[in-house]
Amino acid sequence: MLQEIEVNKNYERSADVFKAMGHPARLRMLAALGSGEQCVCELQKLVGLDMSTVSKHLSVLKHAGVVSSRKEGNWAYYRLELECVGRFLTCIERTLSE
Amino acid sequence: MLQEIEVNKNYERSADVFKAMGHPARLRMLAALGSGEQCVCELQKLVGLDMSTVSKHLSVLKHAGVVSSRKEGNWAYYRLELECVGRFLTCIERTLSE
DNA sequence: TGGCTATTTGGCAAAATAGCCAAGCGCCTT
DNA sequence: AAGGCGCTTGGCTATTTTGCCAAATAGCCA
Numbered sequence: 551m552l553q554e555i556e557v558n559k560n561y562e563r564s565a566d567v568f569k570a571m572g573h574p575a576r577l578r579m580l581a582a583l584g585s586g587e588q589c590v591c592e593l594q595k596l597v598g599l600d601m602s603t604v605s606k607h608l609s610v611l612k613h614a615g616v617v618s619s620r621k622e623g624n625w626a627y628y629r630l631e632l633e634c635v636g637r638f639l640t641c642i643e644r645t646l647s648e
Numbered sequence: 649m650l651q652e653i654e655v656n657k658n659y660e661r662s663a664d665v666f667k668a669m670g671h672p673a674r675l676r677m678l679a680a681l682g683s684g685e686q687c688v689c690e691l692q693k694l695v696g697l698d699m700s701t702v703s704k705h706l707s708v709l710k711h712a713g714v715v716s717s718r719k720e721g722n723w724a725y726y727r728l729e730l731e732c733v734g735r736f737l738t739c740i741e742r743t744l745s746e
Numbered sequence: 747t748g749g750c751t752a753t754t755t756g757g758c759a760a761a762a763t764a765g766c767c768a769a770g771c772g773c774c775t776t
Numbered sequence: 777a778a779g780g781c782g783c784t785t786g787g788c789t790a791t792t793t794t795g796c797c798a799a800a801t802a803g804c805c806a
Contacts, residue, residue, distance in 0.1 A: 561675040564740050569670030573764085577659040577666065590783060603765055605784055610763095615744055624773055624782045634739035641732035642662050646713055671794085688753060701795050703754055708793095722752045722803050 563615075567632070570614035575599060576607050577639075579628075583617060584636050587629040665730070668712035673697060674705050675737075677726075681715060682734050685727040 571577060575597040582588055582596055594604045608628055611617045616635070619628045669675060673695040680686055680694055692702045706726055709715045714733070717726045 559676075559679070561672040561679070563744050564737060565670050565672045565675050567670075567740050567744070568666050568675065572663050572665075572667030572670045574659040574663045575764095577663050578657075581657070581659070599764095600766060601783070602767080602785080605782095606764080609784080621772090621783090624780095626783060632740065632743050634736055634743075638732055638736040638739075639662060641736075642665050642730065645730050645732075646661055646665070689751095697794095698796055699753070700755080700797080703752095704794085707754085719753090719803095722750095724753060 566614045567616060570611050570616050571635070573607065575604075576611055579604075579607065580611070580616065580630065580635055581639070583628060583630040587627045589625045589627050591625070593628065664712045665714060668709050668714050669733070671705065673702075674709055677702075677705065678709070678714065678728065678733055679737070681726060681728040685725045687723045687725050689723070691726065 571580065578597055579588075579593045582593060590601070590604060590608065593608070594601050597604060597607075599607075608617065608619070612619060612628075616630070616632050617628045618631050619626050621627075669678065676695055677686075677691045680691060688699070688702060688706065691706070692699050695702060695705075697705075706715065706717070710717060710726075714728070714730050715726045716729050717724050719725075
């Protein structure tokens with residue numbers, strides 16, 4: 551069943567959320583964050599990109615409101631803010647595999 | 649509640665879905681398609697962009713598997729394929745408004 | 747056939763994005 | 777204080793995306 555969706559609305563903010571998630575590395579990091587917060591160093595190992603690139607990716611996600619971060623000593627920990635990511639990702643994969 | 653998300657997986661395809669949805673005009677058209685299929689001409693009036701631009705936007709969505717299309721006479725009708733869009737959009741808006 | 751309509755495609759310029767390296771910042775340890 | 781570590785920021789280039797116009801395609805109707 552489809553829900554009621556408003557057409558006459560500003561979709562800028564929501565589009566930013568989608569855009570933020572529209573990158574394989576960012577999506578993989580979000581998947582990892584699904585099981586709890588992670589430091590940048592772990593996420594960097596996961597995606598195998600330059601640390602600075604990872605940092606910028608995370609900043610995109612943070613700006614869009616998908617994740618939040620906290621500092622602890624030298625480390626920065628990122629956490630998922632959008633709790634429905636997993637469900638939607640599952641739905642996408644189910645649809646794609648049809 | 650978060651679902652189990654696999655980390656070691658190819659997120660290229662899913663990322664393409666998000667990327668496709670990551671544009672205000674495309675998101676607005678998807679919102680419209682939430683209440684049933686529409687011809688390109690209607691969607692064009694909705695977003696107010698050049699017809700050719702709208703056509704390209706729709707082709708992005710179709711390529712990603714978010715919508716499908718059928719031809720009938722002069723018209724092309726587009727339909728939503730990803731049924732969870734509405735739910736996710738609602739979740740995003742709820743999260744953004746916190 | 748010819749003209750009209752709806753849509754798609756090609757091509758282009760402007761803007762946005764992704765990746766790296768180098769440099770900077772703040773905290774920690776010595 | 778000095779150096780190391782984790783992370784972020786600045787800057788650059790290469791690539792991708794967006795939007796328009798113009799042209800092509802295809803169906804409908806007189």
